[in-house]
Amino acid sequence: MTILRYADYEPRGAEFDADVVVVGTGAGGASTGAILAEAGLDVLFCEEGGYHPTGSFNPYMTESMSRLYRDSGTTSILGTPNIPYVEGRCVGGSTTLNGGMAYRAPDHVLDDWAATTGDPTLGTAGMERHFGMVEESIHAGPQHATSVGDDNRIMYQGAQKLGWKSAVNTRNQSHCVGTNNCILGCPTGAKQSTLVSYMPRAIRAGARCLTEVRVERLLIEGGRCVGVEGRAVNPRTRAYDRRVRVRARAVVVSAGAVHTPYLLLRHKLRSRELGRNFLCHPNAKIIAQYPFDVHAWQGVSQWSQVREFHGDGIVLAENMVPPAPLAATIPWLGREHMDILERYNQTLVTGCLVEDSTTGRVHRGPLGMPIVRYDISDWDFQRFIFGTERLAELHFAMGADRVILPYRSFHIARSMDEVRRVTPQSLKKSDLELFTVHLMGTTRMGSRPESSVVDLDGQLWELPGCYVADASVFPTAIGVNPQVTIMALGTRIGERLATRLMRCRHAAAAA
Template sequence: MIREFKDIKRDINEHADVLVIGSGAGGAVAAKELAEKGIDVILIEEGSYFTSKNYNQDPNDMMGMMWRDSGTTLALGLPPVSITLGKAIGGTTLINSATCFRTPETVIEKWRKSYGCEGLDYKELLPYFEKVENEISVTELSEDVLGAVYQVVKRGAKALGLSAKPLRHNVKNCEGAGICQFGCPRGAKQSTDVSYIPKAIQAGARIFANCRATKLLTESGRIRGVKGKVIDPSNGKAKHNIHITSKIVCLAMGAMITPAFLLKQRLANTSGQVGKNLTIHPCGRVVAEMEEEVNGHHGVSQGGQIDAFAGEGIMLEGIFLPPGLMTMSLPGVGEDHKYIAKHYKNLAAFGVMVSDTTRGRVFRPLLPGFPFSSWYSLNKTDTGKLKKGIEITAEIFFEAGAKRVFTGCTKMPILNSKEDLEIFKTMPVRAWHFELAAFHPLGTCRFGNDPGESVVDMNLESHDIKGLFIPDGSPFPTSLGVNPQVTIMAFATRTSDYIAESIERY
């Protein structure tokens, strides 16, 4: 069972061989893999535990329940960027779009050659990718579940000589409810709360929700456990104390919170790299008003992809939002807004995701009550990629018969014709002209063989503190160019194998 706030009546004083902090793509995998190898595991998660019975399909309610800061988390910069993070059993896997990619082989090669990751071998990772994909049921969906927006994009892409392809998703019996980011009402999405966590429990792992880690315990350069607080989810106040001792700690809070947690305690940072090198896959959204009804809310929210420009650092992937969120994100007030709301069924949308060369930074929290502060200001190169991706997507929609296209760029927010698009192509823009969102923070505790240039080694163990592992998105030294959950899960599986093989040394 998962012990929640309502089940915890007193202070928690426990011991385990391994303590895992976080239950997303890294933490849940580590807990399950280690528990199945007979290792005594405790996992704590700051957020609450939800099941499909808790999901009312109202996006505003679900964001308040499962999204950190109700979806208002920002990286400050020009422009500021909204960063979506989960806060629940399941972490961000609970609120992502279920899109699955393996790490591109070119990325692994770049890490090996240019980022001090000698010894990292793509072929060695293949069994881990396969294992993860089997655990979370990665599959290619049928076109009826991919939704009508996919068909619109496929039609427009074909006219331009491009190929739109289905994305692969971690789902079982998906019916295309279209609200992947707000809690799957059918339990089809195989987020870690329904895939890895039940198996971890079955193998003997002890799982605690509503438990916030506040301090790592160390002694003579070794990890010794954690202190924390049991949090009342109704008001955010601390109710009981937590003291858990362990030989090993897997710190898997995610690439925004993990570095801030370490910086706050001045730990594991002899390299000076903790919190630096933040990449986020900045994203833009292009929305088209079509002549016909599309009903983009029917089918998965992220169905298709166009990867023809991936070599340039531009991925085009499907995206769609429920009515309230979609209409309020488009320009126009009064009668213009009413018109958009009335014609919601005619809207189609596609996303532009940039493999960023920009590097941001995570800091200790500047304000009380927040787990971190961050800065990310899109550079000129990435701004150019974003604009090109928007231009391509707009062209696809016009070829598919769009009446007009919303660019998400304040310099020219609406294109009413192909002629407008040609004007937009020649228009100089700056980063702050774009509305940005991001979903994939990575890189803030990067791995490598050189302790002077990296935070953890290739097994994801701290160079500074023996027994401290970071199996989340923090260790990856560059952006991936693709959605990262399978990469995080595969490396967490690999690290779990290493821990299990070497635990007697701790």
């Protein structure tokens, strides 16, 4: 069997053997695993979530949250303010649930990485081949015209009206037709998440996948990582009650920027940098209501982005969501709440993303819970207020009759005069209502063990045989949606690991 579930594991414990075990099937794990499998290695994925094929996706949120999201979407970063975040827990990881933006890390970021690490292959030219491979695999390209809805028309024409620059997004999609169900899984199969791109490649090349298994520790023998151990979760009780052990010649940890350091921290590695440098691209939601129907739930998410303020690390974009997640975030109760949602067809959800100017840290908390600490900086605070004001300006310019602002103490604005009353002096940081999905940077890559956690091959400085391939290896924030950069680094790490392992295989065969 290629994909195993809880019922497939022996109650007394299950043991597996492979050349490489990859923990996670998201952007990093799936891309690395596919490269390794296609090189002829026996690859075994360990995925904490379940396997849900394209045909199982639907527009209903409540059950989908439990099926697809970590902790049913109840995860949060602690700080000022607290920032809720979500990540995938299913085959495909967060790529199954993201908006499908396919951006490379900007040239200045890559060149900074090259300069910082002293490795030119991490720079723009050095990464070109890997980005090209990824973009071909996930069909990165602009949208077809039939997928564009009124939400994107409003954003694009609003930017034109105000004289702002826009950028047409490249997205990982093949014939996307704009169902706008990205966050609950693409029901058409158009979004090229790893579920429909890298994982099928890996499966065709012979990889296997253990699902519903949470990896809890690394197996270390003689100072070398030789496998992983975890437990499978009973689907009815959610008790982790079946032990699963995988022995392998190399371990690739791709559990994301929170759970990768959480797993590694268990082993009391001495690296000072492990868990530090947490980055998250926080963003604020600005909800506009128009006096006419826009049916923003029809049409692709983020056909374009407003890039006028990108020089200050601010990106503005449409980000329509189904009613249930919208209802969870807007204030008010009872009748007042329904007054907002009854105008769902006239509603447009937009976001202001701010590039990090500070970092946070991941700790191991009690009862299997990671604790993430992160406080926004004064500059971030000012940029959120600036970006929110600009988005409100766009909406009012396009005819919105009210805007719901992301401030606890000041929610409704019916004109720009009302919006301008909000200043950094009239608010506190804790008044901001933020959200994030881009988690990065907690096991950063580098050329020196004192300032990084993994080397330029993605291998832990302190633990041979253990590699990291996900957003946690980013040396710095990238300011754009990270999945393509994660996949490019995953490809690079996979190629280098495959070369090393195949060299060993050939040496053993020759001997």
